[in-house]
Amino acid sequence: MIEQFDITSPVRLLDLGAGSGSLSGAAKTRWPDIKVLTVDIDPKVDLPNTSARQLSDEFSHEHFVIDALCENLLTVLNCTNAPIDVAVCNPPFITPKWRNEFSEILEDAGFLDCLPFPADVDAGLLFLAQNLRLMSENATLGIILPDSLITARKYQKFRAILLSTYAITKVIQLPRGSFHHTDALASIVILQKTKKHQDFIRVYCLTRDKNLSEPLFVDVHSAAERLDYSFHFHRLHAVDVTCRKKTMLQELAVEIKRGSLSSAQIKSTGFPVLHITNIKESDIGQWLDFRSFDTEIPDDCSAIVKAKPGDILISRVGRNLESKIVGVMAGTFPVSDCVYVIRCSPDTRNTVLAQMASQKGRAWISAHAYGVAAKQLAKKELITFPVLLDEHKDV
Incomplete structure (x- = not known):
């Protein structure tokens, strides 16, 4: 994920639901001088990974033991005075119990009115919305979203709003089994908090041998329908050479x-x-x-x-x-x-x-x-x- 960012010298990075710090640790390896903010509700979370140990420097890393989905996180992290220009996130694959403050998080990101059942929303969408409201203008986010948000018809309006409100740099479909102890299917989405006209979205897949495919250039209307590589690859390549009517x-x-x-x-x-x-x-x-x-x-x-x-x-x-x-x-x-x-x-x-x-x-x-x-x-x-x-x- 970190390799996919086009930004060269970010100053302040946010990692919501950081866990052991795998993503922010990788970011610190690429950008050694970056200031890192990690947030996790679990007080027992530490940074056991070798790649994440360098986050322990108190001058370059602040860790907050707090719910990543609390409404006042903007104030807690001091995002107004110290803007966040890059964020990484791997949300939990759960549907949290609805809280009224979720409405404000979703509304601030522009997603509240495009959800079929707002009180039954995936954590991935909530973490996406929270990141977007915390990030400064033109900041870049890399987030792992579950397949339901990428492909399910009930989230088609959400995808349309996402594509029209933010600039999607690329979408990378991950192979099933990418995460330990689960076969969950997910995609990496890289986007910028800026409204920029886009005709096409670059959609990739990561192969099982960890190679990135050549991109498919998917028009915005088709991307709102679905954002997964496998669907559009089949659609583009399943051409009947005899042109017989189906x-x-x-x-x-x-x-x-x-x-x-x-x-x-x-x-x-x-x-x-x-x-x-x-x-x-x-x-x-x-x-x-x-x-x-x-x-x-x-x-x-x-x-x-x-x-x-x-x-x-x-x-x-x-x-x-x-x-x-x-x-x-x-x-x-x-x-x-x-x-x-x-x-x-x-x-x-x-x-x-x-x-x-x-x-x-x-x-x-x-x-x-x-x-x-x-x-x-x-x-x-x-x-x-x-x-x-x-x-x-x-x-």
């Missing part, structure tokens, strides 16, 4: 439904329900006999979503959801709310299943899913799956 799944499907029974409900139903654990990756693309799930459902459960012969099933959630796609050859049975049931006409169902289960189809699904830990595939994305009707003709 039909979206919603135009072919008679019905696309999400199962209606939660995991908790399944435990108390008393009858078999197909869940994502019953769909094996090794069966991808096959038409399967599910008659073992056939069951008599009580009359008061008639509204339960059921699959039947000819339907296509795809996992809605999971790290490998793009590998759990099968057809129902036999059986009529209820499905969990972690499964989509796709019902197509007899003359297109084989084509749809084959293309969804193909290598290109799985790549498309993976690129359009989102999520910090387990991935999710939104129905709004699924219905746009492109199908070539002249491939895999049914007989």
